[in-house]
Amino acid sequence: MDSQFLLEIYNKQAKMIYFYLKKNGCSHEDAEDIVQESYMKYIAYSSGVPTDKALSYIFTVSMNEFKKVLKKKGKERVISIDDQHFWINFTSEQDTESSVLTIELNQEISRTLAQMKETFRELLVLKYELELSYKEIALLLGMKEETVRTYLFRARKKFKKKWRDLHG
Numbered sequence: 001m002d003s004q005f006l007l008e009i010y011n012k013q014a015k016m017i018y019f020y021l022k023k024n025g026c027s028h029e030d031a032e033d034i035v036q037e038s039y040m041k042y043i044a045y046s047s048g049v050p051t052d053k054a055l056s057y058i059f060t061v062s063m064n065e066f067k068k069v070l071k072k073k074g075k076e077r078v079i080s081i082d083d084q085h086f087w088i089n090f091t092s093e094q095d096t097e098s099s100v101l102t103i104e105l106n107q108e109i110s111r112t113l114a115q116m117k118e119t120f121r122e123l124l125v126l127k128y129e130l131e132l133s134y135k136e137i138a139l140l141l142g143m144k145e146e147t148v149r150t151y152l153f154r155a156r157k158k159f160k161k162k163w164r165d166l167h168g
Contacts, residue, residue: 009054010039013140016130017062023129030069038062056142063122112162120155127152 014035021031038061042054049057113121126132126140134152138145 005051005054009058013055013058014039016132016140017059020126020130021062021066023125024066026066026069030066034062034065034069037065053142055139059140060142108166112159112166115162116155116158119151120158123148123152123155124159 017038018031018035021034022028026034038058041061042049042058046054113124116124122141123137126137127134132140134145134148137143137152138148141148143151
């Protein structure tokens with residue numbers, strides 16, 4: 001295995017996987033452990049993983065490890081939207097009513113996302129919360145770029161329908 005290739009993958013993707021895990025309710029410590037464990041598993045099994053599938057393999061291992069952690073701790077998956085903005089909103093000049101409405105909107109978005117299939121939820125978070133391009137998402141999930149576009153279209157459509165059902 002090429003150590004330069006592994007370092008390049010780690011530098012580009014480790015933070016992104018970490019932030020994705022955090023957005024899905026993973027604690028800081030667990031997210032760091034999961035990322036490290038995923039890369040260790042990739043190193044151990046890299047001979048059986050094609051180079052062009054390395055990113056999707058690591059991401060898949062990360063998601064599986066995250067599910068194990070949730071199962072072990074008996075927790076439900078919680079999607080966190082803009083949790084870092086709490087203190088910014090708290091200390092800003094913005095009035096309290098606007099801050100509360102923003103928090104409630106984020107909670108409604110999280111509830112709507114929680115009702116969706118995991119694939120659609122992942123795609124929407126990767127695209128709109130982590131602001132990844134179609135190409136980056138395709139690399140990460142090991143899909144064709146056109147497949148990502150199609151699934152994202154379906155995910156947006158499903159999200160709109162669920163949103164209307166809840167607030168219609």
